[in-house]
Amino acid sequence: xxxxxxxxxxxxxxxxxxxxxxxxxxxxxxxxxxxxxxxxxxxxxxxxxxxxxxxxxxxxxxxxxxxxxxxxxxxxxxxxxxxxxxxxxxxxxxxxxxxxxxxxxxxxxxxxxxxxxxxxxxxxxxxxxxxxxxxxxxxxxxxxxxxxxxxxxxxxxxxxxxxxxxxxxxxxxxxxxxxxxxxxxxxxxxxxxxxxxxxxxxxxxxxxxxxxxxxxxxxxxxxxxxxxxxxxxxxxxxxxxxxxxxxxxxxxxxxxxxxxxxxxxxxxxxxxxxxxxxxxxxxxxxxxxxxxxxxxxxxxxxxxxxxxxxxxxxxxxxxxxxxxxxxxxxxxxxxxxxxxxxxxxxxxxxxxxxxxxxxxxxxxxxxxxxxxxxxxxxxxxxxxxxxxxxxxxxxxx
Ligand code: FES
Ligand SMILES: [Fe+2]
Numbered sequence: 341x342x343x344x345x346x347x348x349x350x351x352x353x354x355x356x357x358x359x360x361x362x363x364x365x366x367x368x369x370x371x372x373x374x375x376x377x378x379x380x381x382x383x384x385x386x387x388x389x390x391x392x393x394x395x396x397x398x399x400x401x402x403x404x405x406x407x408x409x410x411x412x413x414x415x416x417x418x419x420x421x422x423x424x425x426x427x428x429x430x431x432x433x434x435x436x437x438x439x440x441x442x443x444x445x446x447x448x449x450x451x452x453x454x455x456x457x458x459x460x461x462x463x464x465x466x467x468x469x470x471x472x473x474x475x476x477x478x479x480x481x482x483x484x485x486x487x488x489x490x491x492x493x494x495x496x497x498x499x500x501x502x503x504x505x506x507x508x509x510x511x512x513x514x515x516x517x518x519x520x521x522x523x524x525x526x527x528x529x530x531x532x533x534x535x536x537x538x539x540x541x542x543x544x545x546x547x548x549x550x551x552x553x554x555x556x557x558x559x560x561x562x563x564x565x566x567x568x569x570x571x572x573x574x575x576x577x578x579x580x581x582x583x584x585x586x587x588x589x590x591x592x593x594x595x596x597x598x599x600x601x602x603x604x605x606x607x608x609x610x611x612x613x614x615x616x617x618x619x620x621x622x623x624x625x626x627x628x629x630x631x632x633x634x635x636x637x638x639x640x641x642x643x644x645x646x647x648x649x650x651x652x653x654x655x656x657x658x659x660x661x662x663x664x665x666x667x668x669x670x671x672x673x674x675x676x677x678x679x680x681x682x683x684x685x686x687x688x689x690x691x692x693x694x695x696x697x698x699x700x701x702x703x704x705x706x707x708x709x710x711x712x713x714x715x716x717x718x719x720x721x722x723x724x725x726x727x728x729x730x731x732x733x734x735x736x737x
Contacts, residue, residue: 374578376477378506521558560691
């Protein structure tokens with residue numbers, strides 16, 4: 341019988357931030373579907389490189405429209421496969437013409453004599469699934485789980501406007517996850533340069549907090565007053581769903597659904613869906629116009645301009661760019677990989693503590709070959725309250 345060595349505190353903290361296949365967290369994360377690209381960035385017959393959980397991969401779309409995810413390098417002499425070309429539902433390496441199908445199997449080696457390529461000429465291949473304008477992939481062992489946990493009813497309302505964006509942040513994924521369960525930060529981080537309807541929605545008052553684990557993740561409640569209760573519907577392991585005010589006082593609140601996906605331990609992609617309810621043509625138009633101008637913002641440049649060079653926020657950017665820059669500044673300030681050994685947590689860090697306990701519980705189970713929790717989509721969607729009082733205030737947009 342092997343004796344399990346007890347991990348030190350610093351080892352346990354480090355576990356949270358490691359995402360490659362040979363680490364405990366890397367294994368745990370690979371049990372879930374993750375977004376890896378925006379569908380609109382992948383035209384039929386084209387290939388692109390993607391980096392996910394420390395793996396360099398090739399994402400390509402067959403000429404018929406089906407997306408495929410295979411290894412990043414050719415099995416022959418290892419050149420980057422996305423530099424080749426797509427033929428039907430296969431991709432051909434540009435160096436000596438080896439051809440691979442969507443499962444990663446090598447199906448042709450033109451300069452070799454024997455008929456069939458051997459099985460060991462295959463590269464990795466992973467299942468993909470497109471949902472709401474994003475390509476999701478499953479990088480784990482065995483068959484992929486049903487595509488269920490990432491789904492949200494608000495994204496599937498007929499006639500709802502759903503807009504997707506992505507942004508790379510050069511820092512570890514886990515401090516971003518922790519931030520989504522740190523409701524106190526809103527009373528400080530988002531006080532810097534308050535603009536637009538979100539600026540009016542945040543107050544400096546401190547919330548009463550509660551965190552409840554459920555079948556999909558954690559329900560976060562931050563109660564500041566009777567008509568200022570913010571809830572987050574957080575889904576394991578890396579999705580957060582909140583609502584934010586619309587662009588003007590007349591617009592409906594917007595569902596904001598974000599996945600924070602490690603590219604590697606020092607870079608992450610933030611894939612976001614914004615969803616507006618059906619039946620609001622004027623609000624939809626404002627939102628589409630807004631996104632055509634500001635939707636591809638880079639938080640790092642933006643926070644540099646705003647907070648370090650003292651520039652005014654761009655006129656009209658009332659939502660995502662500024663909020664994102666505020667969050668980026670706080671989290672990047674923790675370092676590329678926050679050194680949690682030197683922290684001093686308090687009672688107001690209940691969300692961070694709850695989150696880490698859940699992750700450690702799951703990681704322990706995995707390491708000790710016990711079953712991990714079977715997370716599944718909430719049977720009944722969580723109602724995320726808006727702030728009705730804001731409607732009465734003057735619009736700033
Ligand atoms: S390196 Fe790809 S075919 Fe030779
Ligand atoms: Fe924030």
